[in-house]
Amino acid sequence: MAEVIKGDALRIPSREPEFVRRVEELSGEDVFACYQCGKCSAGCPFTTGMDLLPAEVLRLLQLGDERVLESRSPWVCASCLACEVRCPKGVDIAKVMEALRLLVLRKGETGLTWREIPPGVPQIALVGATRKLTP
Amino acid sequence: MTRIPYFPGCALKDQAAGFERAARAALEKLGWELAELPRWNCCGTVYSLSSDDLMRHVAPVRNFIRVQELGEEKLVALCAMCYNTLRRSSLFVAEDPERLRRINAFMDEEPDYEGGVEVLHLLQLLRDEIGYEEIEAKVERPLYGLRVAPYYGCMLLRPREVGIDDPDRPEVMELLFEYLGAEAVDSPHKVECCGAYQTVSNPWIARERVREIVGAAARRGADLIVTSCPLCTYNLEQHQLPNTREEKGARNGIPVIYFTQLLAFALGVQDEELGFEGAAIDPRPVLAQRVGG
Amino acid sequence: MGQEIMERIREANEAVITGIEDADVKHWVTIYIMGKAYKVPADITLMQAIEYAGYRFVRGAGCRAGFCGACATVYRVAGDWRLKAALACQTRVEDGMYLVQIPFAPAEKPTYRIEEEEPSGTTLLKYFPELARCVACNTCTKACPQELEVMDYIQAALRGDLEAVTELSFDCIQCGLCSIRCPAEIVHYHAAQLARRLYGKTLPVPKHVEERVRKISEGKYEEEFQRIMSLGREEIEELYKKEQREKGGLK
Numbered sequence: 001m002a003e004v005i006k007g008d009a010l011r012i013p014s015r016e017p018e019f020v021r022r023v024e025e026l027s028g029e030d031v032f033a034c035y036q037c038g039k040c041s042a043g044c045p046f047t048t049g050m051d052l053l054p055a056e057v058l059r060l061l062q063l064g065d066e067r068v069l070e071s072r073s074p075w076v077c078a079s080c081l082a083c084e085v086r087c088p089k090g091v092d093i094a095k096v097m098e099a100l101r102l103l104v105l106r107k108g109e110t111g112l113t114w115r116e117i118p119p120g121v122p123q124i125a126l127v128g129a130t131r132k133l134t135p
Numbered sequence: 136m137t138r139i140p141y142f143p144g145c146a147l148k149d150q151a152a153g154f155e156r157a158a159r160a161a162l163e164k165l166g167w168e169l170a171e172l173p174r175w176n177c178c179g180t181v182y183s184l185s186s187d188d189l190m191r192h193v194a195p196v197r198n199f200i201r202v203q204e205l206g207e208e209k210l211v212a213l214c215a216m217c218y219n220t221l222r223r224s225s226l227f228v229a230e231d232p233e234r235l236r237r238i239n240a241f242m243d244e245e246p247d248y249e250g251g252v253e254v255l256h257l258l259q260l261l262r263d264e265i266g267y268e269e270i271e272a273k274v275e276r277p278l279y280g281l282r283v284a285p286y287y288g289c290m291l292l293r294p295r296e297v298g299i300d301d302p303d304r305p306e307v308m309e310l311l312f313e314y315l316g317a318e319a320v321d322s323p324h325k326v327e328c329c330g331a332y333q334t335v336s337n338p339w340i341a342r343e344r345v346r347e348i349v350g351a352a353a354r355r356g357a358d359l360i361v362t363s364c365p366l367c368t369y370n371l372e373q374h375q376l377p378n379t380r381e382e383k384g385a386r387n388g389i390p391v392i393y394f395t396q397l398l399a400f401a402l403g404v405q406d407e408e409l410g411f412e413g414a415a416i417d418p419r420p421v422l423a424q425r426v427g428g
Numbered sequence: 429m430g431q432e433i434m435e436r437i438r439e440a441n442e443a444v445i446t447g448i449e450d451a452d453v454k455h456w457v458t459i460y461i462m463g464k465a466y467k468v469p470a471d472i473t474l475m476q477a478i479e480y481a482g483y484r485f486v487r488g489a490g491c492r493a494g495f496c497g498a499c500a501t502v503y504r505v506a507g508d509w510r511l512k513a514a515l516a517c518q519t520r521v522e523d524g525m526y527l528v529q530i531p532f533a534p535a536e537k538p539t540y541r542i543e544e545e546e547p548s549g550t551t552l553l554k555y556f557p558e559l560a561r562c563v564a565c566n567t568c569t570k571a572c573p574q575e576l577e578v579m580d581y582i583q584a585a586l587r588g589d590l591e592a593v594t595e596l597s598f599d600c601i602q603c604g605l606c607s608i609r610c611p612a613e614i615v616h617y618h619a620a621q622l623a624r625r626l627y628g629k630t631l632p633v634p635k636h637v638e639e640r641v642r643k644i645s646e647g648k649y650e651e652e653f654q655r656i657m658s659l660g661r662e663e664i665e666e667l668y669k670k671e672q673r674e675k676g677g678l679k
């Protein structure tokens with residue numbers, strides 16, 4: 001694969017809001033590396049449940065737009081990594097989605113209540129859901 | 136018999152018991168034995184995607200310590216989710232000794248994990264260590280005429296560094312099925328997510344996913360769908376038709392079975408060992424019709 | 429050597445246990461109950477020390493013999509970073525101990541009709557879905573005063589192995605210390621109890637129990653029940669003492 005060009009040229013550190021820095025820190029990803037090709041959005045099988053497409057999530061982060069924090073998309077993402085294998089810039093979008101969830105979960109809020117649990121699901125569904133969606 | 140340390144995972148001790156039972160029976164025919172890890176614990180099933188969450192790696196590492204205590208270096212998993220989580224964690228701690236040092240320090244009641252355990256998926260073992268030709272030679276019930284749609288889902292293939300095959304065009308299952316005599320049915324949806332754990336929080340989205348995946352397999356004339364994950368199986372079965380949970384056994388959708396069951400069937404394993412009774416849509420009629428008893 | 433010293437301290441302090449004056453106490457330690465320092469005789473239990481310091485138990489004490497699990501206590505000892513857990517009635521004071529009792533672990537106990545529940549892992553997860561949150565940190569095991577392999581029984585519960593949960597959790601006294609410490613907020617002892625009840629359903633009913641139930645329903649003991657029910661308080665006490673003496677219990 002060709003060398004991945006980092007996103008530093010797009011970065012204006014003095015204008016970068018704290019939450020963007022935190023998302024980058026938690027995810028270990030460079031959100032400014034994204035050049036908005038949209039391949040992640042095209043391949044994501046969960047977009048019907050999302051209010052922002054994966055590429056749009058990245059774009060709002062680049063712009064420091066706080067509306068991304070209210071988005072439903074990270075809670076619909078299933079960490080399937082279809083986006084990760086496709087991104088020509090090597091951005092692991094699933095990690096960015098996880099960071100956005102963690103900003104909420106680490107305050108003790110939950111993205112899942114027990115009432116929703118369908119009886120008889122296999123353990124791995126419950127373990128996965130609780131690990132990704134509960135604090 | 137060649138023995139290999141084996142990590143079952145929770146679902147294989149419960150809902151997906153047939154996955155394990157068939158694997159044991161098939162491997163016995165091939166001269167291999169799964170040696171269940173003593174005192175194994177749930178691996179966490181989903182890999183933590185955050186940079187700082189060492190706690191989520193405690194569970195996998197504790198299992199690696201169990202392997203180390205046996206003086207072994209390899210660990211095989213059947214469930215794709217367990218495989219993925221264990222394998223990624225093994226790489227995560229290998230990448231940076233400081234991470235491992237902190238995890239070891241936290242688990243002060245355990246011996247330190249020294250690193251070096253290699254996590255494998257059973258499909259890799261079948262392909263790379265046993266070999267398809269060896270398997271073909273042991274086939275007792277060739278699956279001629281059976282049209283099988285492999286369903287990989289996510290965790291066998293992504294991310295690349297742990298994928299057991301090409302993430303876009305995998306063929307490890309197709310080849311296995313062809314060596315067993317079956318015809319592999321291709322589908323662009325075979326590598327797309329089934330909805331995974333979103334079946335708990337957003338079941339409608341899993342249903343939508345499954346309609347697409349199963350629909351594509353049906354249009355291509357598949358008799359069976361084959362998976363390597365109890366959650367894929369649950370989703371593909373439960374969301375295939377609306378409100379079918381109550382009508383167990385009574386429906387006529389496409390049966391979903393594990394690759395170990397198909398393998399065991401072809402190797403002539405006795406019916407009781409195939410574990411088909413756990414399937415929501417009974418695969419036995421179509422197997423009998425196409426292949427015969 | 430250490431053993432010997434402890435033995436001497438114990439003898440020297442015999443007074444405390446038998447209720448003699450402070451002047452007779454030869455060895456003292458300082459402990460901190462909810463942050464306040466108290467000088468108490470060495471070698472007594474935490475429970476005795478708490479009472480010695482002037483507290484009176486309303487909750488947090490029961491059998492005083494290590495069986496009821498009412499006296500759960502957490503503590504640290506000066507110079508040691510570990511947060512330890514113990515039963516107050518079974519643990520001796522140490523100099524520099526910081527302690528607080530946690531007589532009750534806030535926990536919801538789901539109600540179920542055991543006859544109607546299927547003995548399976550699915551039933552366990554229906555009532556205790558939080559089992560799925562275990563991260564295998566083993567903190568519960570380290571907290572358990574009964575020295576049970578608590579994490580192992582939670583892991584067994586998660587995978588629906590009712591028999592293993594039953595065996596591993598059999599000596600649980602429901603003190604709640606595991607649950608107070610668990611980062612996954614699991615209520616171990618309630619889950620284990622359901623698992624044991626479910627497992628019990630899979631076992632054959634022992635012959636002698638069947639026999640006894642039959643006799644009861646046939647009214648074999650009816651007369652004796654009626655007689656006891658009609659007794660006054662003193663007569664009941666006398667009857668109890670007599671029974672105990674016959675069993676070799678009361679002197």
Ligand code: SF4
Binds near residue numbers: 054080
């Ligand atoms: S990981 Fe999430 S965002 Fe990426 S393709 Fe899968 S569901 Fe979509």
Ligand code: SF4
Binds near residue numbers: 034037054058087
């Ligand atoms: S695939 Fe990568 S570069 Fe393209 S839009 Fe998505 S994140 Fe950006």
Ligand code: SF4
Binds near residue numbers: 603604616
């Ligand atoms: S398992 Fe928990 S509740 Fe039971 S005795 Fe141990 S610490 Fe107490």
Ligand code: SF4
Binds near residue numbers: 567611
């Ligand atoms: S303390 Fe809780 S999370 Fe940790 S091992 Fe015990 S049950 Fe699991």
Ligand code: FES
Binds near residue numbers: 492495496515
């Ligand atoms: S008071 Fe009953 S166990 Fe301590």
